Amino acid sequence: MTTATPPAPGPLRRFFDGDVWFSFTSSPVAMGAAAVAFLCVFGALFAPWIAPHNPFDLASLELSDARTPPAWNEGGSAKYLLGTDDQGRDVLSAIMYGARVSLLVGFASVVMSVLVGVSLGLLSGFVGGKTDAFIMRVCDVMLSFPSILIALLIDGVGRAMFPDAHDTLAFAVLVLAIALPGWVQYARTVRGSTLVERNKEYVQAARVTGVAPLRIMSRHVLPNVLGPVLVLATIQVATAILTEATLSFLGVGVPPTQPSLGTLIRVGNDFLFSGETWITIYPGLALVLIALSVNLLGDWLRDALNPRLR
Amino acid sequence: MDATPLLEVRNLRVEFPSRRGTLLALDDVSFSIAPGEILGVVGESGAGKSLTGSAIIGLLEPPGRIAGGQVLLAGQRIDNLPYEAMRKIRGRQIGAIFQDPLTSLNPLYTVGRQLVETIRTHLPVSESEARQRAIRLLQETGIPAAEARIDHYPHQFSGGMRQRVVIALALAAEPKLIVADEPTTALDVSIQAQIISLLRRLCREHGAAVMLVTHDMGVIAETCDRVAVMYAGRVAEIGPVADVIHRPSHPYTVGLMGSIPSMDIERERLMQIDGAMPRLNAIPKGCAFNPRCPNVFDRCRSERPDLIDAGATRAACWQVEPR
Amino acid sequence: MTAPADSAGAPLVQVDDLAKIFDVSAPWLNRVIDRKPRQFVHAVDGVSFSIRKGRTLALVGESGCGKSTVARLLVGLYAPTRGSVSFDGVDVRSLDPVQLRTLRRRMQMIFQDPFASLNPRWKVLDIVAEPIREHGLVTDADEQRAKVGELLASVGLAAADADKFPHQFSGGQRQRISIARALATQPEFLVCDEPTSALDVSVQAQVLNIMKDLQRQRGLTYLFISHNLAVVRHVSDEVGVMYLGRLVELADKADLFAQPRHPYTRMLLDAIPDIRMSGRQRTPVQGEVPNPLQPPTGCAFHPRCPLANARCSAERPVLKAFQGIQIACHAVEEGRA
Numbered sequence: 001m002t003t004a005t006p007p008a009p010g011p012l013r014r015f016f017d018g019d020v021w022f023s024f025t026s027s028p029v030a031m032g033a034a035a036v037a038f039l040c041v042f043g044a045l046f047a048p049w050i051a052p053h054n055p056f057d058l059a060s061l062e063l064s065d066a067r068t069p070p071a072w073n074e075g076g077s078a079k080y081l082l083g084t085d086d087q088g089r090d091v092l093s094a095i096m097y098g099a100r101v102s103l104l105v106g107f108a109s110v111v112m113s114v115l116v117g118v119s120l121g122l123l124s125g126f127v128g129g130k131t132d133a134f135i136m137r138v139c140d141v142m143l144s145f146p147s148i149l150i151a152l153l154i155d156g157v158g159r160a161m162f163p164d165a166h167d168t169l170a171f172a173v174l175v176l177a178i179a180l181p182g183w184v185q186y187a188r189t190v191r192g193s194t195l196v197e198r199n200k201e202y203v204q205a206a207r208v209t210g211v212a213p214l215r216i217m218s219r220h221v222l223p224n225v226l227g228p229v230l231v232l233a234t235i236q237v238a239t240a241i242l243t244e245a246t247l248s249f250l251g252v253g254v255p256p257t258q259p260s261l262g263t264l265i266r267v268g269n270d271f272l273f274s275g276e277t278w279i280t281i282y283p284g285l286a287l288v289l290i291a292l293s294v295n296l297l298g299d300w301l302r303d304a305l306n307p308r309l310r
Numbered sequence: 311m312d313a314t315p316l317l318e319v320r321n322l323r324v325e326f327p328s329r330r331g332t333l334l335a336l337d338d339v340s341f342s343i344a345p346g347e348i349l350g351v352v353g354e355s356g357a358g359k360s361l362t363g364s365a366i367i368g369l370l371e372p373p374g375r376i377a378g379g380q381v382l383l384a385g386q387r388i389d390n391l392p393y394e395a396m397r398k399i400r401g402r403q404i405g406a407i408f409q410d411p412l413t414s415l416n417p418l419y420t421v422g423r424q425l426v427e428t429i430r431t432h433l434p435v436s437e438s439e440a441r442q443r444a445i446r447l448l449q450e451t452g453i454p455a456a457e458a459r460i461d462h463y464p465h466q467f468s469g470g471m472r473q474r475v476v477i478a479l480a481l482a483a484e485p486k487l488i489v490a491d492e493p494t495t496a497l498d499v500s501i502q503a504q505i506i507s508l509l510r511r512l513c514r515e516h517g518a519a520v521m522l523v524t525h526d527m528g529v530i531a532e533t534c535d536r537v538a539v540m541y542a543g544r545v546a547e548i549g550p551v552a553d554v555i556h557r558p559s560h561p562y563t564v565g566l567m568g569s570i571p572s573m574d575i576e577r578e579r580l581m582q583i584d585g586a587m588p589r590l591n592a593i594p595k596g597c598a599f600n601p602r603c604p605n606v607f608d609r610c611r612s613e614r615p616d617l618i619d620a621g622a623t624r625a626a627c628w629q630v631e632p633r
Numbered sequence: 634m635t636a637p638a639d640s641a642g643a644p645l646v647q648v649d650d651l652a653k654i655f656d657v658s659a660p661w662l663n664r665v666i667d668r669k670p671r672q673f674v675h676a677v678d679g680v681s682f683s684i685r686k687g688r689t690l691a692l693v694g695e696s697g698c699g700k701s702t703v704a705r706l707l708v709g710l711y712a713p714t715r716g717s718v719s720f721d722g723v724d725v726r727s728l729d730p731v732q733l734r735t736l737r738r739r740m741q742m743i744f745q746d747p748f749a750s751l752n753p754r755w756k757v758l759d760i761v762a763e764p765i766r767e768h769g770l771v772t773d774a775d776e777q778r779a780k781v782g783e784l785l786a787s788v789g790l791a792a793a794d795a796d797k798f799p800h801q802f803s804g805g806q807r808q809r810i811s812i813a814r815a816l817a818t819q820p821e822f823l824v825c826d827e828p829t830s831a832l833d834v835s836v837q838a839q840v841l842n843i844m845k846d847l848q849r850q851r852g853l854t855y856l857f858i859s860h861n862l863a864v865v866r867h868v869s870d871e872v873g874v875m876y877l878g879r880l881v882e883l884a885d886k887a888d889l890f891a892q893p894r895h896p897y898t899r900m901l902l903d904a905i906p907d908i909r910m911s912g913r914q915r916t917p918v919q920g921e922v923p924n925p926l927q928p929p930t931g932c933a934f935h936p937r938c939p940l941a942n943a944r945c946s947a948e949r950p951v952l953k954a955f956q957g958i959q960i961a962c963h964a965v966e967e968g969r970a
Contacts, residue, residue, distance in 0.1 A: 201744035202752040208708045209764045210737040223754040354833035470921050498695040503904035528906030569838030571867040580838035586803050
């Protein structure tokens with residue numbers, strides 16, 4: 001008595017045959033958002049090679065070109081597509097370099113949040129008891145503080161502790177500041193899923209076999225609770241980028257030598273009333289575009305992975 | 311028995327359009343139920359028995375839809391009625407009992423309120439008259455201290471009691487037909503026995519016909535007058551209960567009866583039917599059972615048999631045809 | 634209260650006065666504010682039995698009787714509140730962690746739900762090989778694969794199925810994969826918790842046949858939990874009937890079904906739908922299983938028992954030997970049944 005099930009396809013084939021890919025190709029919004037996000041990420045990552053100018057190479061700046069409006073306005077030139085700021089830096093290039101910094105900080109903080117949050121959530125759900133209660137209370141406390149305030153606090157502490165070693169540490173502190181309020185949602189979600197999976201028979205079968213609890217947590221339960229984490233992480237990238245932009249706008253984010261989109265917006269803010277609006281508007285638009293496309297992707301992913309909506 | 315059947319299902323087809331093509335879940339299903347009769351619809355998972363019940367009540371989950379055939383209640387077609395008309399029929403003419411008593415009752419309203427609401431929706435009686443009826447119904451279903459318990463909430467009843475309330479609810483508007491989908495599967499064995507005898511007795515008393523959908527042949531043997539055996543969305547055999555159980559003609563029915571462990575005969579091995587019921591997207595050509603049938607011959611693989619007279623029962627099997 | 638040891642030696646599994654009490658009290662704060670007392674459920678309340686090698690003991694009863702809890706106590710998923718479990722003559726409590734680990738190889742469990750018993754993200758190969766890898770029985774990857782292939786073949790599946798995922802299989806096939814996994818360490822004792830309750834009747838027949846074949850081929854000992862008396866009759870050698878955490882009757886299969894003595898056993902047998910429609914005489918079933926938080930005093934069954942008297946509501950009957958079986962019933966002892 002042998003089975004007649006067809007041979008198993010490889011993982012790539014399974015993905016492209018699956019419901020998730022089908023849902024992607026049938027949603028113009030998802031595909032559009034993915035295209036935009038991809039373009040932004042690509043442009044940002046390869047900025048040093050594809051940006052028309054290097055706005056941070058002081059030698060290449062020409063002060064005479066300062067305050068040039070965007071190419072389609074009167075007085076603009078094709079050399080500086082989106083115009084220049086008060087020091088002659090090309091706005092388009094500045095956006096690309098700035099996006100690079102923003103995205104780097106955004107991704108790094110999300111990765112950190114996920115690592116901390118998923119581990120704590122898994123531990124909390126699996127072990128239960130006092131550990132669970134403690135971790136959940138910590139989550140509750142963290143949620144009662146606005147994340148910007150926590151970020152400001154950590155940043156302030158960081159500056160006070162290391163007033164000299166500013167630049168490299170500034171990034172680390174910034175990433176930490178954004179990641180710290182962020183891990184809570186992962187912990188809660190993963191804890192909920194862990195509680196469900198822990199009672200399933202395949203976990204009990206592993207316990208009967210004598211598998212150690214740590215191994216059960218990491219090899220059995222973890223792969224089954226990661227689904228919602230992916231959705232959250234995608235959306236949180238957008239939030240992280242915006243938080244970083246806010247902090248940089250407030251002046252407590254990235255160091256001024258490596259401006260992010262937020263820094264650019266702040267710098268350009270001073271020129272709003274003198275009519276040189278492009279210096280702040282285009283970085284602002286770029287920020288909105290990135291956040292929007294990532295959010296839309298996250299939305300689509302959540303619906304695609306939700307078994308009930310299929 | 312009346313000449314006009316109460317419920318008549320003719321060549322019913324139910325489809326599920328999906329992105330991988332259209333799946334045919336019910337294929338040319340026909341049977342009838344006489345007034346006051348209890349018909350059992352038995353089959354394994356995936357045979358389509360619950361789907362038949364849903365299609366008749368008009369509660370098919372979209373994208374499922376009736377793609378062909380007719381359902382007639384007392385001579386009138388009900389499968390093509392608009393939503394409002396069907397809603398009036400549900401409850402008044404057809405009552406329903408589902409498997410899980412926990413989700414069949416609204417946990418936020420008392421049992422009495424749900425009963426009274428059902429009664430007053432379908433029958434022109436006053437509030438107090440409806441309440442009296444409700445109390446009587448609860449007493450009939452064997453709930454002790456009905457006058458007090460009518461104001462209790464569903465969570466205050468045990469599983470078996472809740473199912474009794476569900477039966478009372480189904481009978482509240484005096485329907486002519488009750489569709490019961492696995493009413494005892496979620497209950498303990500001793501409660502199961504109580505519920506099926508209650509169902510049988512009450513339906514006889516109220517003159518309601520019953521379509522009892524279940525996978526449990528024992529329940530069928532205890533309650534039903536006739537039984538239809540379903541396989542892969544089709545009716546394999548139909549006939550009086552004693553004949554289908556003791557003298558089945560269709561090889562699937564024979565295998566099914568043989569694989570049930572018996573309380574009387576002791577065997578070393580249970581009869582087993584090799585293989586499994588085909589999935590909806592892989593139903594074989596000809597007779598759906600042919601890959602697993604011990605007596606298969608050529609005709610079975612190419613032509614699909616209709617229900618053919620086989621003595622006391624009718625079976626969809628070419629063997630049965632007189633040559 | 635052990636079954637007489639036959640010439641094959643001591644029983645393989647021996648359970649004495651096993652009990653498990655769950656604390657289901659409301660959280661401390663709620664208890665203080667609402668002044669609620671602590672609440673306990675005696676899921677298993679003093680159960681004793683033994684199983685000889687190569688035999689099958691079935692534990693039967695309705696929901697809440699504690700049979701699943703007994704199964705989990707036996708394999709170590711729960712720690713007993715009281716009582717002892719002995720395997721091959723050795724009390725499990727006296728073992729150190731290393732010995733306990735070796736013991737885990739010798740007993741395994743098969744669960745009820747075929748859909749939750751297998752990790753949906755793992756390949757069948759990894760699922761079945763896990764016990765082998767965990768205990769280091771076979772270290773070479775190719776040999777592991779070969780062993781898994783053998784195990785799959787022994788339950789009627791193909792070796793090529795090892796590269797597939799659980800969702801590609803039906804319920805019956807998944808249950809067979811569970812059995813293959815349970816056999817990976819060549820255990821002597823298998824605890825089966827309602828292994829066929831979630832399966833269709835014809836699939837159940839396939840799985841039960843496989844289990845009986847394997848028992849014969851490998852000399853396995855089974856503890857078979859079920860609520861279905863017909864299935865129990867087919868697979869077991871001895872049957873224990875449980876009610877609200879206690880064993881009320883324990884007898885050889887033939888004795889139990891030919892002449893059930895305990896009123897609850899009789900009630901259970903009477904409640905089985907009569908598929909042969911033989912028109913046999915049946916006593917109507919009364920009442921429902923009581924709330925385990927408030928068990929009746931004395932004999933747990935007395936509120937539903939047609940033979941209950943004053944003694945039954947005051948004094949709890951003890952499982953005793955009686956005419957070749959074991960039974961816990963005052964009425965039977967006193968000759969009233």
